[in-house]
Amino acid sequence: MNKLIQVKTKKTIPPVPQWRGSLPEPSDTTEPVDYFRHLFHIEIIEEVVRQTNLYALQRDVSRPLNVTVAEMEQFIGVCFYMSIHVLVEMVASTMSLNRWENIKRNLHFADNNNQVPGGDKLFKVRPLLDFLNDSFRGIPMDEMLCVDEQMVPFKGKSQLKQYIPMKPKRWGYKIFILADQHGIVYNFDVYTGSIQPCPGFPDISASGNIVQGRLAGCTFMDDQAMKAKGRGTHEEKMASHNGVNLFAVKWFDNRPVTLLSTFVAAKPTTQVLRWDKKKKEVVHVSRPNVVAVYNKSMGGVDLLDSLIALYRTKIRSKKWYQRIVFHMLDLTLVQAWLLYRGDCQSQMPENVQLPLLDFKIQVAKCLCMENKVSNKRKGRPSHAVVVEKNKRGPQSFVPQDPVHRDRTDHWPVHSPEKGRCKVPGCKGIVRSRCSKCAVFLCFTAERNCFVDFHKA
Ligand SMILES: [Zn+2]
Ligand SMILES: [Zn+2]
Structure with a gap:
């Protein structure tokens, strides 16, 4: 009931309930990943890293996991990719499946040594739930x-x-x-x-x-x-x-x-x-x-349920509490998207606002790639499968995520095919591309669009 x-x-009573929530400074950011990070704070990730490394040592002191904050972000990004079946390539260039499984096996949020018999049944995930509740409470209420x-x-x-x-x-x-009512x-x-x-x-x-x-x-x-x-x-x-x-x-x-x-x-x-x-x-x-x-x-919760169900992270796990963790990741992502949509409403027409799927892909991409070096595999261009098909809007380059300016692991590479340079206004047809962004960019004696693009 x-x-x-x-x-x-x-x-x-207001005649029509208006959603009045927004992030503190909505004009400061429109990056999907920022909305996600605003709710899923870096402190949560740092705590997970600490507890996961500790657990790995408790299991076997001779086999430390040494997972880093960057890797934990990639782990989460991969979870999101996995809910969207077509993006297997993206997963492969982020981290090896072996490494991902290893992190999942050790994933912990609390120190088992502090658990008291008959205590909190949600002990294993309590810090995550508390962190998230804290961030959700900070959203201005409807x-x-x-x-x-x-x-x-x-x-x-x-x-x-x-x-x-x-x-x-x-x-x-x-x-x-x-x-x-918006979920x-x-x-x-x-x-x-x-x-x-x-x-x-x-x-x-x-x-x-x-x-x-x-x-x-x-x-x-x-x-x-x-x-x-x-x-x-x-x-x-x-x-x-x-x-x-x-x-x-x-x-x-x-x-x-x-x-x-x-x-x-x-x-x-x-x-x-x-x-x-x-x-x-x-x-x-x-x-x-x-x-x-x-x-x-x-009806807000029903709406939320149906949005989560659209791209639910379906990762098998024998550990019961991991199901709650993956659900909380999905819930936080949908929540970030709802806040993003709320902020967009006054700022841009509906047809340029990202749908949930594109929003999720962008968050996943940033978590996996931003400031990170790719998991290079022989004979496979790294991150080459960036979602290039842009159905909406003009073809001129509008940076859709902050990865292109993270100054990490961008290398000019030669491609067998030619393509049009991605820098706005440049009409160059070239064979040089960025290894990470997977876009064509001039890199010639006359023009260095490679640098221009990455400074944009
Ligand atoms: Zn690049
Ligand atoms: Zn160019």
């Missing part, structure tokens, strides 16, 4: 937020696994998400066991209990009594929590729903049409205002 919460106190449940599909063995018959993926981990997440919590219903309240699924926890001592008519009074019956209560007035409304339509809000209550009610099975006719049912507002702003 979903609940409506408004976090800020506000007396009036007016209307909902708490909803999300399933992380998982079929292996885990004591945290849940079964929810109502969801399309019925087995997996359950996450509570506080999100707005932007402000807070989340991985479910680790039952959340006790409040005294005087029926047990109405865990997300309901989480919300009802704010309303201890406030009780409603029971379901049977409400049913007896007929469809459209509602009851309203007011409570105060930390100085904020909360309105709780229980409404009986064909089943009872309970909603909690800081800014909207039962009045005014509106009439909605419903089919009455017994009478076999359409009847008018009175609906409290809070339900109407809720219906308008719900």
Whole structure:
């Protein structure tokens, strides 16, 4: 059951909820990878590097892993590439599969030696969850937020696994998400066991209990009594929590729903049409205002779910907590894209904004290549499969990612074919290319577009 919460106190209801979140200085950056890094901070990566290296030593002191921050970024970039099946070549030029597997095998977020028996069930991923919650909390909040449940599909063995018959993926981990209608997440919590219903309240699924926890001592008519009074019956209560007035409304339509809000209550009610099975006719049912507002702003978590499912990282792992890690990477990436889209709305037309797939490819490319030296393999030009087919916009070069100016590992190479130089305004047809950018660039006695391009 979903609940409506408004976090800020506000007396009036905006007619259409406007998304008002943005990064602190949106004009500073439009690079997809910056949006991702803003949420998935370098501190998270540094901690993962520390814990992963420590774990490798705990396993076998004679075989240190010595993974670096740059490699860990590449590891994540490869995870993203793997969710997009066509980009196998990109993976190969980033790191060897062996190395990637080795990092995955050792991937750790916390020191096992600090685990206490019977303690936090999410001990192994807790630092990651805390880091991410911290960054999500920094996003300016929308007016209307909902708490909803999300399933992380998982079929292996885990004591945290849940079964929810109502969801399309019925087995997996359950996450509570506080999100707005656009799917932007402000807070989340991985479910680790039952959340006790409040005294005087029926047990109405865990997300309901989480919300009802704010309303201890406030009780409603029971379901049977409400049913007896007929469809459209509602009851309203007011409570105060930390100085904020909360309105709780229980409404009986064909089943009872309970909603909690800081800014909207039962009045005014509106009439909605419903089919009455017994009478076999359409009847008018009175609906409290809070339900109407809720219906308008719900659905953010469903939207988020469908975006994550589009390019879900499907990496097999025997370790249960790694499924949560990969899910959190996907969730953070979608979150970064939603924020990017929000910022773009006022700045550029829709047709030049990156769709989720291109956004993900760019983030992956930067994580894998920016400031990094490629994993050179014999007879294979490194990074040669840069996604060159630019469906949108003019052919003049618009730098689409910051890799071309990272001053790392760009080498002029000769190519058997000729091609047009990528520098805007240059009409040169040449055989010289950049090994990393995989674009044609003049490198002749007359013109050095190679340098111009990389300084742009
Ligand atoms: Zn280059
Ligand atoms: Zn040129």
